[in-house]
Amino acid sequence: MRGVTKTFGSVIANDRIDLDIRQGEILSLLGENGSGKTTLMNMLSGIYFPDSGEITVRGQPVTIRSPKDAFDLGIGMIHQHFKLVDVLTASENIVLGLKEKGRLNLREVSARVREICGKYGFSIDPDKKIYDMSVSEKQTVEIVKVLYRGADILILDEPTAVLTPQETDRLFDVLRNMRKDGKSIVIITHKLHEVMAISDRVAVLRKGVFVGEVSTSETDPQKLTDMMVGHAVTLNINRPLVEPRPLRLEVKDLTVLTPEGVRALDQVSFQAFGGEILGVAGISGSGQKELLEAIAGLQTAQPGSHVIYHPPTPDEAIAGAHVPVAPDGEELLGKNPRQIHRIGVSMAFVPEDRLGMGLVGSMGMADNMMLKTYRSGRGPLLNRKPPRALAEKVKQELDVLTPSINTPVRRLSGGNVQKVLVGREIAQEPSVLMTAYAVRGLDINTSYTIYNLLTEEKKKGVAVIFVGEDLDVLLELCDRILVLCAGHVNGIVDGRTATKEEVGLMMTNLRKEAAGV
Amino acid sequence: MSAPVTQHEPAVRIVKRDSIPTWKAWCIRLLAVVLALLLSGLFIFAVTHLNPVAVYQGMFEGAFGSERNTWVTIRDAMMLLCVGVGLAPAFKMRFWNIGAEGQILVGGILTAGLMIHLGYTFSTPILLCIMALASIAAGALWGLIPAIFKARWGTNETLFTLMMNYVAIQLTSYCVALWENPAGSNTVGIINMQTRAGWFPKILGQDCMLNVILVMTLTVGMFLYLKYTKQGYEIAVVGESANTARYAGIKLSRVYIRTMAISGAICGLAGFISVAGAGHTISVDTAGGRGFTAIIVAWLAKFNTFVMILIAFLLAFLEKGAIEIASQFNLNNDASNIITGIILFCIIGSEFFINYKLVFHRRKEAAGK
Numbered sequence: 029m030r031g032v033t034k035t036f037g038s039v040i041a042n043d044r045i046d047l048d049i050r051q052g053e054i055l056s057l058l059g060e061n062g063s064g065k066t067t068l069m070n071m072l073s074g075i076y077f078p079d080s081g082e083i084t085v086r087g088q089p090v091t092i093r094s095p096k097d098a099f100d101l102g103i104g105m106i107h108q109h110f111k112l113v114d115v116l117t118a119s120e121n122i123v124l125g126l127k128e129k130g131r132l133n134l135r136e137v138s139a140r141v142r143e144i145c146g147k148y149g150f151s152i153d154p155d156k157k158i159y160d161m162s163v164s165e166k167q168t169v170e171i172v173k174v175l176y177r178g179a180d181i182l183i184l185d186e187p188t189a190v191l192t193p194q195e196t197d198r199l200f201d202v203l204r205n206m207r208k209d210g211k212s213i214v215i216i217t218h219k220l221h222e223v224m225a226i227s228d229r230v231a232v233l234r235k236g237v238f239v240g241e242v243s244t245s246e247t248d249p250q251k252l253t254d255m256m257v258g259h260a261v262t263l264n265i266n267r268p269l270v271e272p273r274p275l276r277l278e279v280k281d282l283t284v285l286t287p288e289g290v291r292a293l294d295q296v297s298f299q300a301f302g303g304e305i306l307g308v309a310g311i312s313g314s315g316q317k318e319l320l321e322a323i324a325g326l327q328t329a330q331p332g333s334h335v336i337y338h339p340p341t342p343d344e345a346i347a348g349a350h351v352p353v354a355p356d357g358e359e360l361l362g363k364n365p366r367q368i369h370r371i372g373v374s375m376a377f378v379p380e381d382r383l384g385m386g387l388v389g390s391m392g393m394a395d396n397m398m399l400k401t402y403r404s405g406r407g408p409l410l411n412r413k414p415p416r417a418l419a420e421k422v423k424q425e426l427d428v429l430t431p432s433i434n435t436p437v438r439r440l441s442g443g444n445v446q447k448v449l450v451g452r453e454i455a456q457e458p459s460v461l462m463t464a465y466a467v468r469g470l471d472i473n474t475s476y477t478i479y480n481l482l483t484e485e486k487k488k489g490v491a492v493i494f495v496g497e498d499l500d501v502l503l504e505l506c507d508r509i510l511v512l513c514a515g516h517v518n519g520i521v522d523g524r525t526a527t528k529e530e531v532g533l534m535m536t537n538l539r540k541e542a543a544g545v
Numbered sequence: 546m547s548a549p550v551t552q553h554e555p556a557v558r559i560v561k562r563d564s565i566p567t568w569k570a571w572c573i574r575l576l577a578v579v580l581a582l583l584l585s586g587l588f589i590f591a592v593t594h595l596n597p598v599a600v601y602q603g604m605f606e607g608a609f610g611s612e613r614n615t616w617v618t619i620r621d622a623m624m625l626l627c628v629g630v631g632l633a634p635a636f637k638m639r640f641w642n643i644g645a646e647g648q649i650l651v652g653g654i655l656t657a658g659l660m661i662h663l664g665y666t667f668s669t670p671i672l673l674c675i676m677a678l679a680s681i682a683a684g685a686l687w688g689l690i691p692a693i694f695k696a697r698w699g700t701n702e703t704l705f706t707l708m709m710n711y712v713a714i715q716l717t718s719y720c721v722a723l724w725e726n727p728a729g730s731n732t733v734g735i736i737n738m739q740t741r742a743g744w745f746p747k748i749l750g751q752d753c754m755l756n757v758i759l760v761m762t763l764t765v766g767m768f769l770y771l772k773y774t775k776q777g778y779e780i781a782v783v784g785e786s787a788n789t790a791r792y793a794g795i796k797l798s799r800v801y802i803r804t805m806a807i808s809g810a811i812c813g814l815a816g817f818i819s820v821a822g823a824g825h826t827i828s829v830d831t832a833g834g835r836g837f838t839a840i841i842v843a844w845l846a847k848f849n850t851f852v853m854i855l856i857a858f859l860l861a862f863l864e865k866g867a868i869e870i871a872s873q874f875n876l877n878n879d880a881s882n883i884i885t886g887i888i889l890f891c892i893i894g895s896e897f898f899i900n901y902k903l904v905f906h907r908r909k910e911a912a913g914k
Contacts, residue, residue, distance in 0.1 A: 079904075326791055366794030377792070385788040388781070399782065399793045408774050 032081030034067055041067040044081065045238045047231055049181060054203060054213045056223040056244075058256055059233035065216045066108075068233070069183045073105035074098035085181075104174030105183040110166050112158045119154040122173045144175050148205040163311065164195045171202075182206065183214045188222055189497070190312055193532035200226050218256075219498075220249040232256055256472075265479050265504045267524075268487065270303035275338050276491035277323070277460055278357065283330040284318045292318040293329075294515040300491045302340065302459070305482060307506030307523060308495040311535055315515040316495045317380060320462045323493075324377045325365045335360040337373050340459055340489070369400070376458035378449055380465050380495075382442075386449045389438035393419040393430060396437055397452050422451035426477065443474035450481060461485050462493040467501070479505055499528050511535055559901050570899045577895035581888040588883065593876060600870050607869020608862040620753040620823055622854075622861035623760040627818060628835050629842035629853045630760070630767045631684075631811030634804050636840070637771065637848045639784040640692070642805065644706025645812045646836030647713030648687045650829075652680030652816025654713075654720050656743075657736060657827035660820070661724055664742035672743045677817050684813015685806045687713065692805030696798030710836070717829045724827075735825050745822040756822045763811060768850040780804055812836070845892065863888060 034042045042064045049055055059065045070076045072083065074095040082089055085101050092098050098105070112121050119137045138154035145152050152168045161169070167187060174182055184203075188196045203213055203226060217223060223230055224244060231241040232255045239255050277300040284293040293315045300306050308316055321327040323335050336357040360368055368375055379385040387396050397415035405411045419433040426447040430440055437445055446466065453461065463482070467475040482505070486492050496502045502509055506523040511534040518534045586597030608618045628645050635642035656676045663672055691705035726734045737743060748754035771777040783790045783800050790797055819831055838860060846852035867881030 324792075364794060364796075365792065366796075369794060379792065381788065384786050385792045388785045388789055390785055391781070395778070398778075399789070402775055402778050402793075408776065410773055410775055410778055 032068065032071060032078045032083070034064075034071060034076060034078050040236050042071075042078075043236045045233070045236075047238065047241075049212050049214060050229075051180075051212050052207055052210045053228040054207055054215065054226055056227035056230045057214055057216045057233065058218065058220075058223055058230050058252060063233040063256075064236040065233055066185055067236075069105060069185065069214065069216060072098065072181075073103055073183060075105075099177050099179065101181075102179050103181045103183070104177060104179030106167065106170045106174060106185065106187065108185045108189065110170055112166060112169060114159040115157065117155050117157050118152060118161075118169045118172070121158060121169055122154075122176050126177065140176065141172055144172055148175075148202050148209070150202060163190045163313070164192075164199075167191070167199070180210070181212045181214070183216070185216045186218075187215060188217065188219065192311055192535050193499075193529065196222070220252055223252065224249060265476075265501070266483055267505065267507070268483070269507075270487055270489070273301040273303040274340070274489075276300055276302045276340075277493075278334070278336040278338065279319075279323070280334040280336070282319070282322060282333040282335065284315070284322050284327050284333075285330060286318075291515050293322065296512075296515070296517050298510055298517060298520060300460070300493055302489045302491045303486055304507040305486050305492040305494050305505055305523075307502040307509040308493060308512060309499065309502050309509050309531055309535060310512035312497065314512040314535075316464060316512060318515075319512070320377065320379070320464055320493070320495060323360065323460075323462065324375060325360065325363050325368050329361050333361055337460070339372070365400075373460070374456055374458045376453035376456055376461040378446075378453055378461075378463040378466055380468075382445050382449050383438060387437050387445065390436050392432070392434035392436060393423065393428070393448055394433045396448060397422070397455075399452070400456065418452070418455055422448065422455065426451050442469040443471060446470055446478065447474065450478060454481060454485060458485070458490055460491045460493070462495075464495045465497060466494065468497070475501075499531055503528060503531070557903050557905055560904050565899055573895050573898050574892065577891040578888070581891035584891065585884040585887045588887065592880065593874065595874055600874060603870045603873045604862075604866025607867075607873075608865040610869075614865065616751065616753055618858075618861050618865050620756055621864065622857045623753070623756045624815060624819055624823065625835055625839055625842055625860055626853055626857035627760045627763060627815040628812055628839035629846070629857060630763050630850050631808050631815060632839055632843040633767055633808075633848045633850060633853070634771065634777075634780055635688075635808040636843050637784050638780045638800065638804050640695075640801060640805060640808075641703040642688065642691075642706050642808055643703060643837065643840065644687065644691065644709045644809075645815075645839055646832045646834070647706075647710035648684040648809045648812035649816040649819065649832040649836055650710075650713040650717050651683040651687050652813030653820045653827050653831045654717055654816075655679040655683045656817045656820040657724070657733065658720065660736050660743035660825075661733075664737045664740060669742055669744070669746065673745070673821065676743060676821055677814065680813045680817035681810045682813070684816065685810040687813065688805040688807075688809020689802060692802045696801045714829050717827065717831070721828055732828060733826050736827075737825070743821055744825060745818075753822065756818050759814075759818060759822075763814075764850045764854065767811075771848065771850075776800075776803070841889070841893075 032042055032045045032047075033040070045064075045068055047068070057065045057069065067076065071078045072092065074092045074097050077093060083092060084090065085103070090097075090101060092101065092103075095105075113124065116124070119134055119141055122141060123132065123134075123137050141152070141154040144150070150168050150172065152165060152172065156165075158166060158169065167190070171182070171184075187199060191199060200222075203215070206213060207228075215222075215227065227244050229241055229243055230247065230252060232239040232252065234256060242251075242255075279299070280297050282293055282296040283291060286292045296315070296319065298306075308319065310316055318327055322329050322333075329335075337360050338357050358371060358373070360373065363371070365375075377386075383389040388399065394412065394416045397418045398410070398412070401415070402410060416433065422428060423430065423433060428440070428444050428447045428451070430437075430444060437448055440448070446469075450463070450466065461482070466478050466482070470478065479501075482492050482494060494502070494506060496505075503523055503526060508520055509523050509526060509531060510520045511518045511531060513535055521531065521534075582601065586601075589595055589597045589600050607614060609615045628649065631648070632642055632645055656679070659672065659676045659679055663675065666672075667675065687709055691700070691702050691709060694700040694705060695702045721731070721733055724733045725731065745752065745755040748758070771780065779790070779795050779800050782793060782795060783797060787797060790800070815835075816831065820827055824831060842853050842856045842860065845856050863885045867885055870876055871881050
């Protein structure tokens with residue numbers, strides 16, 4: 029790829045990028061979120077068309093206008109979000125869209141799928157339906173789909189984001205087998221240890237600009253971080269121990285059903301304390317969303333479930349803003365967010381779906397600030413003065429980049445959207461603060477801003493519940509980590525002593541089986 | 546291995562715009578209108594060999610040529626605007642109320658019925674108040690039923706409101722038969738022709754002045770309601786995302802029901818204005834498709850009621866103009882409808898160019914490399 033440029037509106041996603049991909053190697057494309065990795069690869073796989081620049085495959089200048097063109101050139105991409113049809117089997121998904129002459133012979137397809145699997149060390153049942161598959165299996169189907177079409181340049185977009193450490197190891201073995209077979213592999217990632225573990229070469233992007241490439245053997249994580257961020261950053265998060273830590277939230281036998289009647293949470297019990305960050309680890313979709321939403325009053329729980337809130341005692345620093353209703357604890361289940369607010373519980377919730385749940389995308393910062401408080405004040409009219417003042421304050425204190433506090437938040441970048449949301453939630457002086465994937469999609473600097481904000485809240489005596497996906501961060505930020513697996517609590521570990529392998533193992537069912545439960 | 550690809554680069558690419566200055570957006574809309582006039586001119590000339598300028602002149606005369614024509618246009622625009630204002634809160638809430646037609650009719654039925662039966666009992670001002678309240682109640686009820694079903698059982702409001710239209714149309718047919726005058730005509734005729742009981746009084750010498758006052762009050766009121774009240778804020782949040790609304794502690798069912806009551810009530814009042822302030826009769830054509838046309842008014846204005854005034858006038862102008870040229874140039878109604886269609890198509894299509902821009906591939910630049 030030579031001088032490839034792509035702009036979206038006024039944003040330059042890729043600025044004159046030169047990149048070589050060699051046969052029989054694994055190349056890591058490293059960069060922070062929003063640095064243009066996926067955009068660059070999307071141009072290679074025919075999703076986007078470059079504004080300028082040229083692409084050469086095996087010495088031939090080519091024009092890639094569609095994913096089909098890319099397949100014809102042997103380029104296949106495995107996207108972060110799988111593009112599979114749930115009700116079809118693996119084989120059916122694999123041949124979908126292929127224009128082969130003659131009748132479709134699914135048995136032959138299955139045989140070829142098995143052959144490909146055997147060659148590279150996958151394990152997959154070609155006749156299994158997609159909806160019965162785990163995330164890891166679905167990913168395998170995507171990879172086989174690309175190989176079935178004869179691709180010899182494979183692009184994987186953050187393939188490990190949804191995998192447990194064990195599954196990641198298995199995937200890496202497969203990728204090494206492919207390299208042996210002469211395939212070229214590009215993996216898009218921002219996880220340094222994976223880069224070190226798997227790749228031969230690393231190409232680094234920063235803010236749409238190509239920073240450089242190095243052989244993996246000649247570099248180390250610190251050097252790569254410096255290249256990625258542009259200046260040296262310390263990877264340490266400050267984790268003070270706060271005393272005292274009073275009981276704030278007690279979850280007992282919480283069971284929540286999905287609309288299909290499956291148990292998303294099964295008899296979940298734990299306690300959360302003021303002055304600590306309780307991490308929640310687990311493969312995505314293990315019940316994290318339901319857990320936070322049930323506590324926030326957005327999910328109905330099964331009978332027998334309890335979420336007991338223990339109000340701060342009057343001598344606590346954060347007590348001033350809240351009215352203790354029942355000193356021995358108040359049941360929160362069965363109340364909606366408004367009722368929870370009305371009984372004096374200040375609960376802050378930063379949901380996973382920022383623009384679909386936490387904010388109103390078409391409104392500006394100012395109008396978003398009053399989402400939970402617009403009812404305050406007498407009379408039928410809105411009082412826009414306090415939210416405006418708050419918006420200005422959040423904009424200033426958190427460095428929110430926005431043309432004005434009336435610009436629709438949908439137009440802001442992901443990091444700024446999250447700052448608006450977190451800023452509002454913290455401004456309500458919560459006693460419980462819940463965040464779901466608070467740093468997903470944010471660059472390192474913004475992520476650290478968020479970590480620091482959470483730690484500040486913890487120091488104030490707030491009970492923080494932090495649902496995360498990056499185990500390194502969970503282990504550095506949290507005082508305790510609760511591990512969810514398929515709706516069960518598989519254990520609660522001390523964040524200061526636990527190891528990544530230990531937590532990773534608990535995220536899968538291995539530990540339960542070993543314990544004979 | 547694959548064959549070398551020798552396709553050319555695409556000549557045009559569609560790129561989403563970040564944002565666009567307001568003046569530029571209006572320029573694009575203006576260009577669309579000009580383009581529409583040129584296109585329809587071509588059509589007129591190709592089909593009828595008439596001078597397009599003369600045809601346009603005819604349209605303008607039909608709408609604004611005389612004082613009477615002007616007031617008829619104003620009256621029709623006000624009707625359309627009134628229904629559009631009624632639809633605005635529902636559509637802003639993303640509640641697809643396509644039942645305005647029925648809500649207008651039930652408001653009209655009650656107005657006509659009261660006018661017939663109480664015309665000799667009460668004086669006109671009191672009768673007008675009674676009719677207004679009754680039509681508001683009827684329209685609100687017609688809007689409430691689908692809202693309650695949606696809130697309780699999650700029924701599809703689009704189908705439900707549409708079906709309610711047919712119920713209202715049948716009710717109207719029944720009432721027309723009931724109140725038939727003179728017998729056998731299958732129409733209600735002009736109600737209280739002699740006494741003018743229950744008719745809108747003349748204000749400043751104009752029959753339709755009260756229509757204008759009522760509708761403009763509603764227009765301003767709805768603008769303020771949507772923009773400055775807590776309920777208006779709730780409507781905006783619910784419309785953007787039901788999940789966000791639940792997160793904010795907004796009771797969805799209550800907002801659905803309340804907003805649809807308001808939406809239906811205003812449409813019902815439109816029925817009252819139509820019967821007491823314009824037609825002085827009731828028939829299945831009293832709504833005359835305005836319940837649907839007003840959807841265009843509400844959408845094109847993006848629920849800004851002041852912009853709706855402009856669009857309501859444009860549509861009323863097109864309709865009146867089309868009727869005029871149909872008679873003046875001996876074109877049939879379909880030909881003038883085609884012109885209306887072309888103009889609307891261009892205006893709605895221009896929104897695409899406001900949201901997206903086209904980037905043309907420059908051959909020279911590519912060759913230079």
